[in-house]
Amino acid sequence: MAIGGEWHVVVLLLLCTAFPAVRSDASDHKFKVGDPVPLYANKVGPFHNPSETYRYFDLPFCSPGNVKDKSEALGEVLNGDRLVSAPYKLDFLADKESEVICKKHLSKEEVAVFRSAVAKDYYFQMYYDDLPIWGFLGKVDKEGKADPSEYKYHLFKHLHFEIFYNKDRVIEINARTDPNALVDLTDDKEVDVEFVFSAKWKETNIEFDKRMEKYSHSSSLPRHLEIHWFSIINSCVTVLLLTGFLATILMRVLKNDFVKYAHDEEAADDQEETGWKYIHGDVFRFPKYKSLFAAALGSGTQLFTLTTFIFLLALVGVFYPYNRGALFTALVVIYALTSGIAGYTASSFYCQLEGTNWVRNLLLSGGLFCGPLFLTFCFLNTVAIAYHATAALPFGTIVVIFLIWALVTSPLLVLGGIAGKNSKAEFQAPVRTTKYPREIPPLPWYRSTVPQMAMAGFLPFSAIYIELYYIFASVWGHRIYTIYSILFIVFIILLIVTAFITVALTYFQLAAEDHEWWWRSFLCGGSTGLFIYSYCLYYYYARSDMSGFMQTSFFFGYMACVCYAFFLMLGAVGFRAALFFVRHIYRSIKCE
Template identity: 80%
Template sequence: MEKSMACLVGAIVILWCCISHVTSDASDHRYMKGDSVPFYANKVGPFHNPSETYRYFDLPFCSPANVEEKREDLGEVLNGDRLVAAPYKLDFQIDIEPESYCKKRLTIKEVAQFRHAVLKDYFYQMYYDDLPIWGFLGKFDSEDKDDQSGAIVHLFKHVHFEILYNKDRIIDVFIRNDPQAVVDLTENKEVEVDFTYSAKWVETDTPFEKRLEKYSQTSSLSHNLEIHWFSVINSCVTVLLLTGFLAIILMRVLKNDFVKFTPDEEAIDDQEESGWKYIHGDVFRYPRFKSLFAAALGTGTQLFTLTIFIFMLALVGVFYPYNRGALFTALVIIYALTSGIAGYYAASFYYMIEGKNWVKILVLTGSLFSGPLFFTFCFLNTVALAYNATAALPLGTIVVIFLIWTLVTSPLLVLGGIAGKNSQSGFQAPCRTNKYPREIPQVPWYRTTLAQMAMAGFLPFSAIYIELYYIFASVWGHQIYTIYSILFIVFIILLIVTAFVTVALTYFQLATEDHEWWWRSFLCGGSTGLFIYGYCLYYYYARSDMSGFMQTTFFFGYMACICYGFFLMLGTVGFRAALIFVRHIYLSIKCE
């Protein structure tokens, strides 16, 4: 355990060293008049398909002979950023009248490329002094949105930049397109285009420290805040009612049970044991597939620790708007450093329930989550390569991730496993286990595993589903999520509801003399992940405009991995809560 805590402390130290605020080449963001300001073009793609993005010069813009690429860190590459020097030159406080930077004759093929991009609502993203800016390639007019064959397509050929500055620092930048300065691309014919741009500098009183606030204003609008807080209050009321109801019911039922199970000695022979005390000799019988069960608990504990660290970083402001790649960098580093926790808890629990093969448990623990994630990545990366999209990771990045897994994740997993194996902590069972298991009586359909999973997953999901929309709109859209305090409250509510529902269902299961509660409590706790994946189907087809094979596979592929992670994490929470409850009730009675 001490080694696990040391690993956590090391994770914090390395995170603060590695997740630095991404800045431009001019690290202090201060300029003199006429100074060159870093300006990068990032990517282009359909507005409604956030995963389907391409390099800026994949479209037939005027590109220099040698494209200057910006060196990016791991998180930026994982985020799909591919920054190159922009084709514009905007020096500090230098106004620019409409000026031509490229004259080009578009071939029929290039006209078709631009026309396709305009019809698909392609947008482009750039960074000027590390400030994100967006613009659309053009516009089209069509009477039928579904049938664009007769649409009139125009490409914007002039870009106007309006830049706000405060003394020697840049505060904001906007792109404006002249709706009159367009080129008609409706017909398949060569077109001569004179691409021009202009710039105007405007002084403002906004301080530099507040220049990123506008990107989070959408989340902070009063209307959105009211909805957010309404969802939190609704969830809190649900939790209070649920926990109060369960507490009252369980206390009264258990009190009656305790009275019944501790009769006078004269009446012992006249009463027959029934209910959950009747199976005291089987309730602590170790589960089947104990190695898989221990690996699931170890992986779930690691993912829970990963989530807590991500919340800690979010609450202290590390993931401020457009801190490119910070979240992905944090996920990779924390996951690697917390692998020791997975190894420790998996191995210690495995040996606690009399497991023997510690190598097997470590292999299972190391591959239980990362294995499906790896195969999903291989498939989706192949799809991205086929599309030539920026979501395809270059070979160098894949090698870096492999080295992290080889040199950090695997050694820490083994060290944690050795520490867990040598912890020598026995399983504290209040009752002795019989040599032969009792036969489990038949139960009605609503008490079967699948029915209880449905009941166990619905209540926690109902407490978080409103917040899910904002999360999805941020991850799979263009909204920015910044109110992490509300999200953390919702997460705590999710944990509480999951624990209480699992405890209640475990009691009802034991009351029917079904002693195989180990896997059942894990499955019931993790069933919320299945409901979240069901919400993915609803969101994709009813709440979003995403389309296309690549976007569909990326959405459902990576969301399957995320929901699987939630399943493991919440399953661990549910089992731990059920284990505490079961130990408590059997400690409170006299088991012979």
């Protein structure tokens, strides 16, 4: 009981720190006239490279003497947030008219730094009472100039804040720059700059509880909703066509097979069997590399559970716009807490396949997804460190993640594996397996694994590709995605199409007397992940303006991990559907 109590304490602590409310120093967000409202500068970076962000004061801005780092949760650090106290002083209901922050003398080197930032279209991000603020650092004057060497580079020096309030709460804030207050950075010469800001307070009737709704309006515009619903209709048509196709197979072809086999058993026992019944003695022969297969099934099942929980949290409103780091925190914590599912599923199925080295299977289950993810992280974190970007995780955060893995993920994986090993479940095969396998007849090229995977992945991908653009534009851009209900419907359609197409291809494989369907069904189910990665290439080169080694590495590195996760998850779904189908058809006939 003591051990169980300790585990409850660990889980409780994790859950308490998993979804911290995004709070300011004023915990209730209520202020009196003249009260200081927390304003934090977050980061700067190229607008088209969302992963390449730097600390605000990495640029030679006016730095207040008492710069304070804001304490951040795990998810905020993973998101690349590095909040520090901003130089602007915006007290509640205190209008300001062109107040000078500081007078700064920019050296030639500092002018070059700012010019490079303006040339790369740098933006800044701040938070005022947890409301996001954006703005650009400057502008490039290209008008009438064909030669880039003739461009003019200007830095904005006046920032005006427009703040809306309702009674004693801040509701909305906008920041705009004065187009006439510019500093010429074109030449390599020293410049004196006066950084100025002003503020204007306005009253509004918007309730405090609805102040974040404006950030989700862009994804709820009629034009965007129309595209989302078109995506769902397209997916539903795909499902209906595939369902009708499979219904034809199951209701006509299989029914005819059952009638024929029943007639053959009554009329002529010596008649030669053909088709899928002919291989009844081999269809449940255990696959090669059973330990790897069970580990892949366990990892895929865990990732499916993780995705389901993420959707549930999204549907109840946890991931509202600019709830900084909530998604990353949820991914880390839920993955850690669901590792027991991977251990149980892999170990239980491995023992059903008469495997003996369950410890090796458990280690394989734990490293099948975490291993490639860890190697990718090590490489990308090294790149971020070399760039001095905020995407580089501090040593303390890495220690926290390691402790979560060591104290939660690994023990739950082992406990799940022990429970799976002791479950004593037996593999339910409706027919006996012969001692020696039958030889698989020569098959045409299009019945081999790779063409079958291409066919299996295309239909599920076609059902989701319209929605993919909005997801990519949100994750790898600045578009806000909040229509999680539509995304959940698309996800359900993806699962259905994956299961159905895998069942159809498994039937055709068995009808061709190819009994090695285990790995084929998993690979065909997971092949959608390969199509998604192919879409990554299209999105990067045709739909985005991302550039540079760091951004390219982050995009293709982390998307490879995401697509690999989809491969394992959908592979597990495809295999489970195929296993259910194969058991059903062989249970419906009598086999010697």
